[in-house]
Amino acid sequence: MNQTAEVFHRPALLHETIEFLQPRSGTLVDCCIGGGGHARAILDVLGSGRLLGIDADPEAISFARRQLRKYDNVELVHSNYCRMADIVEDLGFAPVTGVLMDLGVSLHQLRSPHRGFGYNVEGPLDMRLDPSASLPPALTLLRRASVPRLRQWLRDFGQEPFANRIARRINEHKHEIKTTKDLADVVRRCVPARRARKTLARVFQAFRIITNCELENVQKGIQVALDVLVPGGRLVVIAYHSLEDRLAKQALREGRNQGKVKVLTPKPVRPGIAEVLENPQARSARLRAGEVLS
Numbered sequence: 001m002n003q004t005a006e007v008f009h010r011p012a013l014l015h016e017t018i019e020f021l022q023p024r025s026g027t028l029v030d031c032c033i034g035g036g037g038h039a040r041a042i043l044d045v046l047g048s049g050r051l052l053g054i055d056a057d058p059e060a061i062s063f064a065r066r067q068l069r070k071y072d073n074v075e076l077v078h079s080n081y082c083r084m085a086d087i088v089e090d091l092g093f094a095p096v097t098g099v100l101m102d103l104g105v106s107l108h109q110l111r112s113p114h115r116g117f118g119y120n121v122e123g124p125l126d127m128r129l130d131p132s133a134s135l136p137p138a139l140t141l142l143r144r145a146s147v148p149r150l151r152q153w154l155r156d157f158g159q160e161p162f163a164n165r166i167a168r169r170i171n172e173h174k175h176e177i178k179t180t181k182d183l184a185d186v187v188r189r190c191v192p193a194r195r196a197r198k199t200l201a202r203v204f205q206a207f208r209i210i211t212n213c214e215l216e217n218v219q220k221g222i223q224v225a226l227d228v229l230v231p232g233g234r235l236v237v238i239a240y241h242s243l244e245d246r247l248a249k250q251a252l253r254e255g256r257n258q259g260k261v262k263v264l265t266p267k268p269v270r271p272g273i274a275e276v277l278e279n280p281q282a283r284s285a286r287l288r289a290g291e292v293l294s
């Protein structure tokens with residue numbers, strides 16, 4: 001992988017993804033193209049097949065387009081992956097033999113101040129994966145929310161033990177909060193210093209999930225993927241927190257109970273120590289895979 005792609009994102013569980021996806025003929029859909037790291041590994045073994053790459057983030061699409069320009073069997077589309085069935089039909093990309101959903105955000109998104117995802121880089125509190133969409137940024141949602149609503153978001157989407165205290169403090173300061181740093185400063189004042197980093201990660205995760213309807217998208221996206229895959233086709237989902245992973249686990253289990261899916265990963269596949277040392281962002285990655293039976 002070249003330097004630029006490494007800075008944009010470092011793909012997690014790369015070998016395991018290829019092992020479970022078994023890219024071959026037909027179309028592989030990479031629902032979260034990001035910096036194109038997984039896509040390139042797929043393309044290198046794809047043979048006669050084609051790859052359809054999707055991302056909600058226009059910056060990811062332009063970056064991946066440059067990274068993948070040497071391949072002539074790739075199509076990239078700026079969209080929500082929940083639309084993958086329509087995209088496959090519109091572009092004539094059936095049959096789909098594999099779908100990869102590498103969920104969450106890229107390193108580039110987390111580190112870009114203007115995107116507002118990171119608690120340690122100062123920028124407007126935006127957090128939209130697709131800033132060109134008409135959805136409100138995180139700051140608007142934060143300012144509109146009542147204390148009970150903020151508390152619920154922090155509990156349900158951040159699993160934050162200090163949700164009540166943080167929700168009240170955010171509400172008190174909501175008109176002074178404009179940037180990621182302003183929100184981080186308010187949160188830091190609610191917890192002991194030794195807990196600050198984990199609390200900030202949980203609070204920012206909660207606002208990111210709300211801003212992008214992430215859990216609804218994951219749930220719907222997995223169903224669309226299972227519907228779009230031909231029998232024998234494989235789905236690989238890589239999740240980075242337990243809320244996403246639970247949705248992947250439930251969807252595969254339901255498919256199995258209905259006789260439609262063979263679960264290939266009885267337990268989630270985690271990165272080994274060597275990968276985590278090389279790529280600390282991979283530490284929370286959990287891969288689940290299934291094969292469509294009918």
Ligand SMILES: C[S@@+](CC[C@H](N)C(=O)[O-])C[C@H]1O[C@@H](n2cnc3c(N)ncnc32)[C@H](O)[C@@H]1O
Pocket residue numbers: 009010011012031032033034035036037038039054055056057060079080081082102103104105106129217
């Ligand atoms: C972890 S990164 C993917 C990294 C990529 N696999 C690579 O190797 O560089 C997740 C990507 O998913 C995209 N994403 C998240 N939710 C999405 C959605 N609902 N539809 C389309 N893309 C989405 C994000 O914009 C981000 O670029």
